[in-house]
Amino acid sequence: MQIGIDSFAAAFDEGTSVVSPSERLRNLVEQIELADQVGLDSFGIGEHHRAEFLDSAPVVILGAAAARTKRIRLTSAVTVLSAADPVRVFQEFATLDLLSQGRAEMVVGRGSFIDAFPLFGLDIQDYDDLFVEKLDLLLKIRENVDVHWSGKFRPALTGQGVYPRPLQNPLPIWLGVGGTPNSFARAGSLGLPLMVAIIGGEPRRFHPLVELYREAGKQAGFSPEELRVGVHMPGYVAASTQEAADDFFPGFARAMTQVGKERGWRPLTRADFDAQRGSNGALVIGSPSEVLDKIARYSESLGGLTRFSFQMNAASLPHAKLMQAIEKIGTLVAPALRKELAETH
Numbered sequence: 001m002q003i004g005i006d007s008f009a010a011a012f013d014e015g016t017s018v019v020s021p022s023e024r025l026r027n028l029v030e031q032i033e034l035a036d037q038v039g040l041d042s043f044g045i046g047e048h049h050r051a052e053f054l055d056s057a058p059v060v061i062l063g064a065a066a067a068r069t070k071r072i073r074l075t076s077a078v079t080v081l082s083a084a085d086p087v088r089v090f091q092e093f094a095t096l097d098l099l100s101q102g103r104a105e106m107v108v109g110r111g112s113f114i115d116a117f118p119l120f121g122l123d124i125q126d127y128d129d130l131f132v133e134k135l136d137l138l139l140k141i142r143e144n145v146d147v148h149w150s151g152k153f154r155p156a157l158t159g160q161g162v163y164p165r166p167l168q169n170p171l172p173i174w175l176g177v178g179g180t181p182n183s184f185a186r187a188g189s190l191g192l193p194l195m196v197a198i199i200g201g202e203p204r205r206f207h208p209l210v211e212l213y214r215e216a217g218k219q220a221g222f223s224p225e226e227l228r229v230g231v232h233m234p235g236y237v238a239a240s241t242q243e244a245a246d247d248f249f250p251g252f253a254r255a256m257t258q259v260g261k262e263r264g265w266r267p268l269t270r271a272d273f274d275a276q277r278g279s280n281g282a283l284v285i286g287s288p289s290e291v292l293d294k295i296a297r298y299s300e301s302l303g304g305l306t307r308f309s310f311q312m313n314a315a316s317l318p319h320a321k322l323m324q325a326i327e328k329i330g331t332l333v334a335p336a337l338r339k340e341l342a343e344t345h
Contacts, residue, residue, distance in 0.1 A: 002307040003334040004042030004087060005035050005326060006077040006232055009055035010255075010313045011257075018321075021054055028054075030199040032311060034323055036069035038330025044077030044232075045108065049115040049333070052258075058148055059092040075105035077232060077309070078176035078195070085154065086138040087162055090171075097166035104166065107195045108135065109176030136173075139190070141168050148337035165274040174230065178292040184209045188216030193228035203231070203278045204301040211303065216222065222224035230307030231298070234314060235284035237291050237328045238321075244285045248275050251316030260287050284310065295333075296340055 009028055011021060019027070019129035027199040032043045043065065045058035055061065062074040074096065079089060089106070092202055110131050117124045133151045140149050141162045150156035174195045175187035187194045196214050210229055217227040234252065238244035249270060257270040284294050299305040310329060312322055 001305055001337060002041035002073075002230075003295075003329065004040055004044060004073075004075075004307060004309040004310045004336065005031070005329070006044040006046065006309045006332075007031070007055070007313045008046040008048060008053050008063065008077075008311070011052050012155060013198045024054055024167075024251060025061065025064075027322075028061065029068060029323055031074070031319075031326055033068045034073040034326050035330060038319040038327055040072060040104070040330045042073040042075055042112045042307065042309065043077040047080050047111065047116075048113060049119050050083070050113065059096055062096055062104070063099055064205060068104070069100075069103075071103070072106055072202050074100055075172075075317045076107050078109035078111060079110040080111040080116050081134050081138065082110050082127065083122055086134050086141060087157075090138060090141045090162055091164070093171060094164050094166040096163060097168055097171060099110070102167040103173065104168070105172040105177040107174040108138065109195075112178070112197070129153075135190075138173065140175065143192040153262035155262070164235065176232075179206070181209060181212060182218075184213040186218040188213040188218075188227065190221045191217055191220060191222040191226050193226075195230045195232060195307070197232045198282050199234060199311075200276065200282050203282055203298045204280065205231070207302055213301070214316050224252070229302060230239040230309065232304060232309045232311055233282055233284050233300070235291065235310035236315065236317070237286070237310075237325045237333060238290055239287065240330075241290055244287065245274070245277060247321055248283075248285050248312075248315045248319060252314060253312070254316065256275075257322075288328055291329075292333050292336050292340070295320050295337060299341070321335065 007028060011024060020179050025050060045061050046055050047058050058076050065074055093104050093106050114124055130153055133153055137149055141147055146159045146161050147157040148159055173192060175192045176195045177183040180196055198206060214227050236248045238247055252335050253268045260267060275281060279286050284291055297309050312325060339341050
């Protein structure tokens with residue numbers, strides 16, 4: 001199993017202190033550099049178009065990280081494909097792949113916010129149709145240098161070449177999903193690796209959806225090895241469970257309560273938070289041994305995971321705390337997890 005980190009480049013990451021956007025991005029690149037040094041497998045940058053995030057251009061951040069890393073895979077988390085031009089998305093990630101000597105990936109999805117739609121002049125009523133059409137074009141570009149394609153939302157391509165081409169062939173494209181059965185089935189039918197965002201509830205409830213993905217892939221003729229499953233979950237590691245919980249709760253509660261105001265959720269209480277930290281909850285927060293146990297159990301309950309990605313910076317943790325957590329994940333959690341999984345398979 002691969003272990004990685006995802007970041008949304010939250011604009012405020014020192015508790016109640018405001019960090020300048022420039023410093024925040026410098027810190028983020030340092031975090032990616034450390035993740036590479038301690039042996040983590042991937043680092044993902046999200047995409048948002050809101051004041052509280054600095055990740056509206058994730059490929060630029062990943063490009064900066066490519067120059068300072070050697071082996072870690074650099075990915076989006078996720079690319080909001082519905083609001084983007086697939087030609088430009090492919091060109092940007094192909095360039096990143098060349099810069100990183102074959103370490104680029106992308107996770108494409110529709111995103112959890114709709115801010116990009118009015119920003120780029122798109123109709124939210126076309127939410128599903130936009131994604132389906134643009135995913136089709138993106139995969140067509142991946143397969144062909146000279147592209148013949150027509151659709152509803154973009155001018156047709158009549159044999160134009162799309163350059164540069166990536167070092168990897170094919171360039172890895174994961175499908176990022178929430179809880180919609182059609183999305184799981186679509187990923188399986190296309191043979192794309194699946195990245196599941198689990199931010200609440202019990203992860204085991206996704207088992208039927210993951211099985212739907214695998215069955216759709218099998219019916220489409222893809223092998224089990226091709227049907228890879230990853231999860232993206234809020235997580236954090238500290239020396240003790242109590243320290244991890246106390247570090248993570250304040251900022252996470254602020255973030256979830258703010259989103260809740262837009263979506264009709266009630267404010268997140270400490271009791272809610274502690275319940276989600278329980279043995280079956282979606283918050284992978286605790287000591288290295290506790291987090292290790294939780295990831296291993298979730299992998300088993302979902303039929304085997306290819307990748308687990310920690311989302312830590314939604315909690316507005318200070319840079320120093322994030323660096324400490326990355327070091328613990330890379331030096332304590334990941335090696336022990338790989339050893340445990342190797343011994344049981």
